[in-house]
Amino acid sequence: MTPAVPFRELNLPSMQGNSISQDRLLARLDELATIGPIDGGGSCRLALTDADRDGRDLVVTWMRDLGLEVIVDGVGNITGTWNVGSGAPVMTGSHIDTVRTGGRYDGNFGVIAGLEVIETLMAAGLTPARPLAVGVFTNEEGARFQPDMLGSLVYVGGLPLESALDTIAIDGAVLGDELQRIGYAGSAPCPSAAPHAFVELHIEQGPRLEAEGIQIGAVTGVQGISWQEVTIAGQSNHAGTTPMSLRHDPAYIAAEIAVYLRQIAHEYGGNQVCTVGKIDLQPNLINVVPKSATLTLDVRNTDEKILREVESKIAKKIAELAEDEGVSISSRVLARFEPVEFDAQLTGLIAELAQHHNRSVMLMPSGAGHDAQMLARVCPTTMIFTPSVQGISHNPAEFTNADDLVAGTNILMDTMWALAHFDLSPQTGMN
Numbered sequence: 001m002t003p004a005v006p007f008r009e010l011n012l013p014s015m016q017g018n019s020i021s022q023d024r025l026l027a028r029l030d031e032l033a034t035i036g037p038i039d040g041g042g043s044c045r046l047a048l049t050d051a052d053r054d055g056r057d058l059v060v061t062w063m064r065d066l067g068l069e070v071i072v073d074g075v076g077n078i079t080g081t082w083n084v085g086s087g088a089p090v091m092t093g094s095h096i097d098t099v100r101t102g103g104r105y106d107g108n109f110g111v112i113a114g115l116e117v118i119e120t121l122m123a124a125g126l127t128p129a130r131p132l133a134v135g136v137f138t139n140e141e142g143a144r145f146q147p148d149m150l151g152s153l154v155y156v157g158g159l160p161l162e163s164a165l166d167t168i169a170i171d172g173a174v175l176g177d178e179l180q181r182i183g184y185a186g187s188a189p190c191p192s193a194a195p196h197a198f199v200e201l202h203i204e205q206g207p208r209l210e211a212e213g214i215q216i217g218a219v220t221g222v223q224g225i226s227w228q229e230v231t232i233a234g235q236s237n238h239a240g241t242t243p244m245s246l247r248h249d250p251a252y253i254a255a256e257i258a259v260y261l262r263q264i265a266h267e268y269g270g271n272q273v274c275t276v277g278k279i280d281l282q283p284n285l286i287n288v289v290p291k292s293a294t295l296t297l298d299v300r301n302t303d304e305k306i307l308r309e310v311e312s313k314i315a316k317k318i319a320e321l322a323e324d325e326g327v328s329i330s331s332r333v334l335a336r337f338e339p340v341e342f343d344a345q346l347t348g349l350i351a352e353l354a355q356h357h358n359r360s361v362m363l364m365p366s367g368a369g370h371d372a373q374m375l376a377r378v379c380p381t382t383m384i385f386t387p388s389v390q391g392i393s394h395n396p397a398e399f400t401n402a403d404d405l406v407a408g409t410n411i412l413m414d415t416m417w418a419l420a421h422f423d424l425s426p427q428t429g430m431n
């Protein structure tokens with residue numbers, strides 16, 4: 001894609017000799033990682049816990065130190081806006097909640113990079129023609145409350161605030177109560193007004209960039225996500241005395257379902273991925289055939305038609321297994337989002353800017369869910385990926401080289417600057 005305005009006329013911040021500060025970026029990542037620390041250098045900041053509150057407080061302090069206008073909406077999304085120029089803001093951002101075994105980059109990088117872009121521009125005396133905003137969205141991970149991307153979903157009007165506030169956590173807490181408890185039940189309305197455009201910078205969280213020796217991913221979209229919880233009820237009994245032929249064993253069926261998910265993912269190949277990430281057995285004792293098993297299914301594909309086909313095959317298989325073993329099964333949907341395509345012009349701009357920064361780049365879909373997929377409902381949106389060493393994420397070992405973090409943040413800065421000054425083409429519908 002060719003931007004409507006050639007780069008030499010864009011007068012990008014990087015062309016004026018400005019670069020973001022590696023030291024400041026890394027220092028903030030380090031400081032945020034000290035909140036909810038876990039072995040191995042990662043963090044546990046499950047959404048709306050005390051650790052999440054402490055992380056939020058730190059980010060809000062950084063925003064206030066920069067003189068940003070900080071607002072918190074009814075679902076706890078935080079927005080820090082540099083109110084300059086006119087029109088709807090160019091927005092970036094991500095999340096700072098983590099899974100229980102979180103690394104220090106997932107989400108945090110996108111938020112901190114947004115602040116870094118603003119601080120760099122301020123220090124250089126460069127004022128954009130539109131406001132720039134950094135969003136911190138509530139419960140992106142979905143590890144404590146489902147669905148994932150809940151805050152950004154409410155932000156764009158995809159879920160009523162009241163339903164979001166009634167959401168029950170895996171530990172029984174109510175989302176609205178937890179927001180009040182940690183002091184982040186804000187008063188700004190949701191849904192919020194649409195930004196001019198949204199660009200999220202994130203680590204890849206997968207192995208592709210590293211494997212192909214590419215430095216930047218220009219993200220074309222996000223694959224569809226299907227989450228469900230399956231509960232199997234059987235007959236609890238003595239492990240030593242119950243003949244195998246008389247068992248109604250939920251653990252066995254849970255295991256069969258996990259095996260089937262692996263099989264069907266292989267059968268379809270391509271972008272099909274299937275995961276059983278959580279199994280709870282009751283009463284969970286060595287010499288007792290369990291009375292129940294509860295397991296989660298995470299099934300994803302970039303192709304909605306195939307995703308539906310796989311979902312229905314899984315449902316059929318589960319019904320057959322239940323009948324053969326004489327157990328009863330119920331299931332509930334925890335999250336279901338169709339694949340999302342990002343704005344091709346914006347993604348093309350990222351690819352061009354990456355080349356302008358002498359970084360190799362490839363177009364790629366995202367395997368992970370992101371807040372950007374919700375923002376794409378209301379404004380031109382895309383994402384920038386930086387490589388993840390060994391493709392590891394949702395793990396304290398998550399790591400991205402400083403050089404890649406800096407390059408990604410510089411590309412974010414130039415992208416936000418370009419979006420604040422130029423309409424890429426009439427077809428993008430930007431306002």
Ligand code: GLV
Nearest residue numbers: 141148367368369
């Ligand atoms: C969010 O991190 C996801 O599960 O994709």
Ligand code: MN
Nearest residue numbers: 106107140202
């Ligand atoms: Mn993330």
Ligand code: MN
Nearest residue numbers: 099106141394
């Ligand atoms: Mn994540």
